[in-house]
Amino acid sequence: MTTRMSLKKLSAHLGLAQGTVSRALNNYPDISAKTRKRVQEEAIRLGYTANPMARRLATGLAEAVAFIMPESHSSLAEPFVSQLLEGLGDSLSRRGWDLLVTQSVPAEDEPEMIRKLVTSGRVSGVVISRPHKNDARIKLLQSAKFPFIVHGRSLRSDDYAWYDVDSEKAFGDAVDHLVALGHSRIGFVGAPTYHTFAQARLDGYRKTMVANGLPSDDSLIQICELSDDGGERGAGHLLDADDPPTAILCTTDVQAFGALAAIRSRGMVAGKHVSVIGYDGLRIGRHTNPPLTTLVQPQAHSGRQLGDMLLAIIDGGDPRDFQELRSAELLRRQSDGPVWTESAQ
């Protein structure tokens, strides 16, 4: 491979000044259509592409955005990441920008990590996910006036861009659904509520319980970690209580998988003796025992959406104009059913 084609060589080849060629390639209006055409054709003919580092240095634009991976809570690795990255990459590549992924770090180091990312100039924007209710990263990014978008929301979400699913409403729907099936003692397997989504889902559950005139005291609520084991433990406690619930709502599908295990291990069958509903709509839920009823979120194009929005903000758009709330829908598989009664048996 001969040495890489440079602007210098290209312009010499064309008998034009470097600046002229550069402007021609970048469609400056002060270049005649004729020479512009000549330049552009010759450029592709010779396979010239600008050195990104040189351009980035000259323009001060990083031409890249970072995705901060959520901390993986279980070895049941985040199934979203892959899909989300695909969408994000798709969005960015249309502009020739890079997608860079940074791993999450211990929570206390996050601010420092964000600071570095912002000041280093390696990226022109970032997308963060799974914000806490009071997310330090968001504040940092805001005060630095750095373009960013959030996958999810924090408590106050009016003044930044986000893309989220209304899981509060979804959990309300789930409760209504269970009530319609005759359930009145409905348990909830939650996650640490510093996660906004965990809080929202708990709220949706609670509010709809009282709206239906049902109890949702603490004995019906188990907060545990976001893993199958966590779900199993949480559901286990619920099931072993004096007056166990006849249905259990889980914050995530992964937790629900654990809940199903807890039910099985107690000699009961989910969907019959006790109902279980998860949230996420993971396809893998088709294969659990029994197949998991779940709230599916429309994440097909969330990555693409996130990318497009972030790009718009980087282009100068007002972050407040980019807030999108989608809704989730109940997908009935086989882990829910009417409340169990011995007699009906």
Add this chain to the structure above:
Amino acid sequence: MTTRMSLKKLSAHLGLAQGTVSRALNNYPDISAKTRKRVQEEAIRLGYTANPMARRLATGLAEAVAFIMPESHSSLAEPFVSQLLEGLGDSLSRRGWDLLVTQSVPAEDEPEMIRKLVTSGRVSGVVISRPHKNDARIKLLQSAKFPFIVHGRSLRSDDYAWYDVDSEKAFGDAVDHLVALGHSRIGFVGAPTYHTFAQARLDGYRKTMVANGLPSDDSLIQICELSDDGGERGAGHLLDADDPPTAILCTTDVQAFGALAAIRSRGMVAGKHVSVIGYDGLRIGRHTNPPLTTLVQPQAHSGRQLGDMLLAIIDGGDPRDFQELRSAELLRRQSDGPVWTESAQ
């Protein structure tokens, strides 16, 4: 935020020349220990960090590597990706390098995509995964003398770096295991064999079948797509044949999930009437019906490993010195068992 600290300002502040400060920060030996210390301390005191684009332009080093995401075959999104990226990111971040992710593109565009990546200078190395038996990307990378590492192998794998799991051996072990359980008609649900791993697993199955003096004619082999649906169809055909197998080996866990479904839908129970063994060791397999027996690959640190190896190659190491073959182990859950006999019932 006041304007970013630059080498120029830092050096003025120190009363030194830019070059001197730069060399001090980069630990050049021609700077006295005294001034080096002074410079470095002042740099951190003032929060100076070099502008990456400027450095990259000056040094010609991209300080980044790209991970090319495998094409996702099913909406059962690749569970590995997340974990792998984490490890990779970890490895790279120790050196302050960036990890950038590029989405896969239609196979026919891959060479072009690789070419762009290589010539653009945006990265100093790439990691590719799921190579085909005769992978065009590998050849391209080799002829361009561009640093890269492969997650998996192609047919001829002697002259480049790779990290792989010996799934051929693993499938041999699985066959032996089933034979020990009394099985003799063992079916195989495969994947398109342009995937090297699909071929290797098929080979492992075949060879060990004949080594055990068992038949492995085409009627026992179904090639289908890498998804749960594919696995369900493949296993279905096997099951519906005149002389159905008493055990089925699947190329991946995801396919095995489908196989379990096929068995259930025919009123049989896996692990009893017919055995199923998958490959990957996905944790989610604990929750299927029944829990899936599988060959688990040690992917805990594969990302980290891949990153370290690639870095070493970029540093000038000989790719041939970086070939690592790990092995998978059988994890018995509940989808395998002795061959079923009516009488024993």
Add this chain to the structure above:
DNA sequence: CTTGATTCCGAAAGCGCTTTCGGAAATGCT
């Protein structure tokens, strides 16, 4: 034709760093 406005391109100054090179100052040796 002359003038004034346009159109189009060349020249040059950066962007913020690295690295080579040469020379002054400090040190070693006789």
Add this chain to the structure above:
DNA sequence: AGCATTTCCGAAAGCGCTTTCGGAATCAAG
């Protein structure tokens, strides 16, 4: 003390692009 080294730093030339600015050439208008 005198010379040859060695130590340490300053100066300057890039890296490959973008972008401003001014001027030559072209055009329209008087």
